[in-house]
Amino acid sequence: MSDTNQAPKSADATREDAALLPPVDVLEDAAGITLYADLPGVPKDRLSLHVEADVLTIDGEVVLEAPEGMELTHTEVGLPRYRRQFTLSKELDAGKVKASFEHGVLTLRIPKAEHAQPRRIEVQVL
Amino acid sequence: MYYRSMFPRDLLAELERLQREVPQTVEPGPSIRGQKRGYPALNVGGTPNAVEIYAFAPGLDPATLDVQLEKGILTIAGERKAPDVSEQATVHIGERFAGRFRRVVSLPDDIDPNSIVAKYRNGVLHVSVQRREETQPRRISIQ
Numbered sequence: 001m002s003d004t005n006q007a008p009k010s011a012d013a014t015r016e017d018a019a020l021l022p023p024v025d026v027l028e029d030a031a032g033i034t035l036y037a038d039l040p041g042v043p044k045d046r047l048s049l050h051v052e053a054d055v056l057t058i059d060g061e062v063v064l065e066a067p068e069g070m071e072l073t074h075t076e077v078g079l080p081r082y083r084r085q086f087t088l089s090k091e092l093d094a095g096k097v098k099a100s101f102e103h104g105v106l107t108l109r110i111p112k113a114e115h116a117q118p119r120r121i122e123v124q125v126l
Numbered sequence: 127m128y129y130r131s132m133f134p135r136d137l138l139a140e141l142e143r144l145q146r147e148v149p150q151t152v153e154p155g156p157s158i159r160g161q162k163r164g165y166p167a168l169n170v171g172g173t174p175n176a177v178e179i180y181a182f183a184p185g186l187d188p189a190t191l192d193v194q195l196e197k198g199i200l201t202i203a204g205e206r207k208a209p210d211v212s213e214q215a216t217v218h219i220g221e222r223f224a225g226r227f228r229r230v231v232s233l234p235d236d237i238d239p240n241s242i243v244a245k246y247r248n249g250v251l252h253v254s255v256q257r258r259e260e261t262q263p264r265r266i267s268i269q
Contacts (some may be wrong), residue, residue, distance in 0.1 A: 021146060023222045024220045026219040029216075036209055041250045042248060043248055064252070067173050070173050070178055075169050104250065
């Protein structure tokens with residue numbers, strides 16, 4: 001699993017596609033990979049996850065409740081969008097990804113395909 | 127054992143990531159507390175009637191969030207737990223903040239400390255502080 005944040009194709013695309021890179025934790029154990037991503041301000045219905053070929057894309061749109069005519073005076077989160085892509089390796093089973101999303105934290109569990117699960121091999125003493 | 131994978135990531139991907147991150151990181155003036163990207167990230171805005179503070183604090187139990195207003199200083203404090211890592215797990219990427227945090231915002235003089243509302247939604251704490259009525263702009267009619 002690795003980052004593949006492809007460079008935008010043109011200047012126009014850059015502006016339209018500009019997004020923040022959400023911080024993630026990626027943990028791997030024998031049965032699969034767990035990914036946590038911080039996506040604060042994204043409602044459940046504005047979060048999109050998809051796997052195409054072997055690329056997993058996380059895309060979220062920030063929706064904040066703001067009174068009319070509000071002017072921002074200090075900004076640390078300057079774009080209303082998060083995006084990040086990962087390349088999944090072959091032994092991961094992209095069809096069995098489980099996702100949950102609570103308080104702005106996305107948790108993804110990507111199991112390893114059965115044939116890639118570790119097996120203990122008995123050593124025979126002759 | 128809890129350990130980080132020691133192999134570097136793809137250099138080109140890292141360069142591309144840097145390219146994306148740098149413009150966001152080198153915005154004006156470093157903070158006296160060192161890192162510019164504190165947790166939680168804050169956006170502050172205002173209208174003639176109120177001051178709005180947004181703290182991007184995902185993954186917290188709202189009950190453990192401590193929001194205080196004292197003498198015009200708003201303090202947001204709490205703790206975020208690191209995810210459970212089993213003994214056999216490998217940490218490939220560990221970028222998310224974990225630990226205790228505290229952020230402080232000095233509010234303008236004209237706020238009303240008695241009308242403050244704090245909401246936690248989708249991982250964002252939104253604190254809205256009304257300004258005192260007598261200081262709000264008003265049109266003076268000419269007789």
